[in-house]
Amino acid sequence: MGDCTCRVLRSLILCLLFLLQGANGDNPYRFFTWKVTYGDIYPLGVKQKGILINGQFPGPHIDAITNDNVIISVYNYLKEPFLISWNGIQQRRNSWQDGVYGTNCPILPGRNFTYVMQVKDQIGSYFYFPSVGLQKAAGGFGGIRIWSRPLIPVPFPPPAGDFMVLAGDWFKTDHNRLRLLLDVGHNLPFPDGLLINGRGWNGYTFTVDPGKTYRFRISNVGITTSINFRIQGHKMKLVEVEGSHTLQNTYDALDIHLGQSYSVLVTADQQPQDYYVVVSSRFTPRVLTTTAVLHYSNSRRGVSGPVPAGPPNHVAWSLSQARSIRWNLTASGPRPNPQGSYHYGMIKTSRTIMLANSAPIINGKQRYAVNGVSFVPADTPLKLADHFNIAGVFNLGSMPTSPNSGSGYLQTSVMSTNFREYVEIVFQNWENTVQSWHIDGYSFFVMGMDGGQWTPASRSRYNLRDTVARCTTQVYPKSWTAIYMALDNVGMWNIRSEDWARQYLGQQFYMRVYTNSNSYRDELPIPKNTLLCGRARGRRTRPL
Template sequence: MALSKFLGLFLIHIALLSSSCFAADPFVFYDFEVSYITASPLGVPQQVIAINNKFPGPTINSTTNNNVVINVRNKLDESLLLHWSGIQQRRSSWQDGLPGTNCPIPPKWNWTYQFQVKDQIGSFFYFPSLHFQRAAGGFGGFIINNRDIIPIPFGSPDGDITILIGDWYTRNHTALRKALDAGKDLGMPDGVLINGKGPYQYNDTLVPDGIDYETIDVHPGKTYRLRVHNVGISTSLNFRIQSHNLLLAETEGSYTVQQNYTSLDIHVGQSYSFLLTTDQNASSDYYIVASARFVNESQWKRVTGVAILRYSNSKGKAAGPLPDPPQDEYDKTFSMNQARSIRWNVSASGARPNPQGSFRYGSINVTEIFVLKNKPPVTIDGKRRTTLSGISFVNPATPIRLADQFKVKGVYKLDFPSRPLTGPPKMETSVINGTFRGFMEVILQNNDTKVQTYHLSGYAFFVVGMDYGEWSENSRGTYNKWDGIARSTTQVYPGAWTAILISLDNVGVWNLRTENLDSWYLGQETYIRVVNPEVTNKTELPMPDNVLYCGALSKRQKYAKKSRFYVNGYLRKMAVKTNNG
């Protein structure tokens, strides 16, 4: 390439990036090729989704305020979106990777995500959000480190380890999807994976020979940061390491009051950071266990993930029974009390959600209240569907944010009810109308028989209360108004409620959903639309130059294709060049 042409493209590249990011902050580049590979995590060959031929995908490593550029090449046989779970996408829902906000990346296309991890630290993960694809893989960790000038509330760890746990089926995601479309339950999963691998053979009867398992190597007398994410489909998992304490330090971007746990329940979609001190003797290796919770344990014994913690001076393999799970068969409050014990470290330095002051949430007046109730699946128009407050969400052909940008009418209704419907359930594209700079109280009421985990894109919300029974106005008397944890994903126990508070300071269209993948697929979600009545790019970044078009705006894509090619093509070259030094 001639020098003048290269310089010209370079200047265009910088201009494009500067238009939507803070140019003074560093960039990190990644190149993702998403494709199918054959793997046998449970001893059965199956099709899984890999990134750069890896399952799970690579961990994204960034620092507070970095501009993250990820070029995605879709080599699947169906459309694709990648969602950055818990990354707040400040001022830019254009990059959120969900069907209500973005058009999908067609097969054989590439598209570049570009966003800033503004005012965030912590442990997160990414995954494909369309077509039940997360059940086949395509997920990986996402780390946002603190800047060097900001102290962290613990000593620098001797290592940083990402652990992805989750239930797993040997049927591929298309077969699971067809089962749900046919009105069937998925049934019990075939196992639990740890970092994409099956269980260590701790029991010859329950675990067949020849399964590849995960081994985490450590040195004695050190402290490691373990970032543990439940990337599964619908199973709450108890995480524990034999003979070791887990010192909880952070969850989904908030430092916690540090407490030791012998085990912790991690629900679908949740992320935690633990500090692990390798202070045990090395007479043998130790079990790392992720086992199903709130199930009939006698039937679910084979659905247990087991990895190995190996000291560098270990004298032998792990043997004997696994460490016991929580013994709470007759105490349904055990897990809830554990969840209530997770508190925010309000004195820690570092990036905070809503740093302008709304972290003092207990003194802010609530302006909007929504009670959102889910129930067991129902039949609507002959289809088995899940609902939220009586509405089963239908994703529009034209994403909501794109419809707003081009004033396409009839795409959605801004009429989601503040209280559950009393009439028959219905299927609609019904959206919550959020007030910019309002302070919203949301009650998540779970009238189903299994744990539901709820996630809100674009925000860290404050978990202020949870209890069994039906929420009422009097329930506010139990709220934690000082150090309730700020996070993006919270559990709601069956027959119980969880209350969250949200400062609506992030303009955009943001997904509120159950993380239970089967319930999400069948309609248990909505979006919160937050619009600044004053048109200004200070509260929302402009639509990106490489935006994809679909639905009612499909014809616009032929005019955008050339621009998309040059922008993405160049960014892709830059990514390869940067990563290779």
Template structure:
């Protein structure tokens, strides 16, 4: 065959290969080197967990249906897992980065996470999930943008700004861990950070000299999307920008009915998007404030985060008192009513063109009900522990999902109670047996004296009700069955309850936990096991080739193989090049 006659065939295969290699959803790739650095966010040198030498870490910027590949190199002196909070990894809990589903990454090892942000949009964050490491940093923002063909329910903002707020201690995570292990409370934090930096010196008595503060620069007349996440340990924070309205537009993957707030309470683990128009004069800069809530405000006054909003034509520095927080000392319903006012925008498209409100959650029959009640920490087997429904969760040596995959018996029990235990609390690896394609009602009852938030991996749930007192079946009459917000992290006020509804359509083993880091660390969590009873490979992705093994499966672990850390897109490119060379060789025959 002559070379000319081979050309049409050659180009046909070239076109076919190009289609095979690039026709799927796009990939976004990140390399994370997780290490310690010395930093002084509150003016005191301390050990901080950085990513690529920076604290906070980089913001992951992706788009609906992207395949996200993050190669993590653990340069800490202890094991590591990275968790992608609020990212609903469809059909794969293998990449969730929590102890119930993944073995930790050993020190000096690489491990590559790969998952698809399928049919999802919104504002989220990531963090290290074990060993209390989030208290030392290692966190960053995670954005999922709409595809171009799906409209957003507001004019495209001029800029997109990520703001990470959270309480902070000048002791590192290992010291804080020892305090908890010794049966003590952590006590009042030393400050509140905004994007990893301490407060602007708004008060010479409360703020010492030499603290680096965050400055956000903007142009007058422009509207910005400001994404705010509370990445702290246990403190609810009120977020506000002096003289500026916060137009709430989205929370954790759901567009909201757009409402103006002068300030909003953001609880631990929660994320919000605000549209903020720079419509003030530029006589001076403006304060950005994150101050503690539900505490003794006079005692906690020094624990306040302050950043600066700087107009490009500003004529001077911010000065004077901070804008006031909500004055609800004698009205405990203020913050709850604010939370109830956040509604789902049922006329807006989400990640797909169909309206978000097309899912009529209020008309679906509930198949299972769980009442999860917490209490203040209590002694169990001589240890100070936290509980959900009388059970303090013990993480197994062999992750639950791996135990299922390789048929390791005795790792956990599928006996988590539907209602709180009547007897003494106990420490167990007790898991909720979720029904695939069921519809679960969960009542979170907070019998502690402090604010709590709860998060569930793998799902956005519908927040349908909250109130003070004990939940009863009559409480269902107060549920919002039309436009309750769908989100991943719910606040539960002290002495109150919050009800959520969950459509169990995502196969896997999913973490349900207290987002308050101290309560989580001491045992306030469980897992919901959702398994398709039919033998099929279509509802869950297979165990990844680079899976780590530990516990009863430790002998299966092979030595570190860097080649397994190569992103799939890189493999596809190699395949394309190899096949191209084969076809070219055939053409020369």
């Protein structure tokens, strides 16, 4: 059989597979084939073993339009299990494709798995990353752009170009060595540097034409460090945060915490020369800085002078900026209706969930916990155990909904919630470090953040009108952040620290959003190609 015939046959099989899962066949399909390999990389001038996708570091971008069906066939040529997760892609009715160990069996070496997703009712800027162990510290990440449909108005003129900026901390130490350090109870070392699109100092160039405006989509893909982003001599107009069009405030510098993504417009309105694009670490004992180059196409002069200094290194500046980020109520989102038509602040919440992070020592080793519970993976992905009714893998209610005063303990923690609840979640941080929290499968409303202990009286400071909706939020030192969230997406969803050492050592849990309905309108059936492992091995994947 020829190569052309094989490709056609494979496409037909994948289309049929997606249709069987309840996808909307009226929307376009986008097919990707990714080969995941090791490769030599030199991001900080030192040879390292990186994780490449189709030979690239960072990996290839994903471009899609609202409601597109995205089919990604991943071939694992590593010598270790591998999974990819999609930071911010909501996976409507489809936690089967979430790409974390609580929902998926890893792709074993020499095997492949095809992710089948629809970017239902989404726009905006996101990224993907490897979720197993500390593989994120070796690469395997890339950007995701979901464009608005042609008939949906976007609240700014089409830019002359669209740049992905994948920035974050980097370690020269091999990712498996970093994992072993955590396993034996040590903390990670201080990062060796910062990268912009996989490159170190002045290693990457963005070329612009004078007088034109460009969109920069900036994601913090690091594993331990908040960053600040700025461009020498240029203003940045914020237009989008993780799928929400924002009020178009202008900033000189933007704090971007772990796992967060922002879109800004930058106009090339300065003298034609080269300018520094700067990323620096925030709230670290020593400030790390790296640069790329903004190159005017008619420039005859390279970058020069000192790198622009960052903002004051104190929380008050960053907190003030975070509060200034608001929803654009007059703009359309993925659908042709104003974003503000959803009056989130007028809906009564059904309950309040309080989540407090901590750093206990358990069995003589450093662990991290939520409400005193330090998560340990089960021998079977929780989603599979739930679907096949496999007893003994996890217990509903094993994740308390408020902090306890005792010492930390190990548990495969799962919080029980019900479909269509509308909940208030308060992240309480009593540590001296900035925390960053992500909820898979969801976008939530960031109601407020402030210092000290949250109390019911704190609600008087909530933004009930135009707070931004996003999927990742920061919690400042000795502070709280409160969110509202509609539990409108059935499944088993990961809630985690985006500090990957904390996540790996237990600062995460799963939220089971349950309905007794068997309707595919609420949740898609188990895919035919689901990988089975642990106690689910040998089970039939036919939907019940």
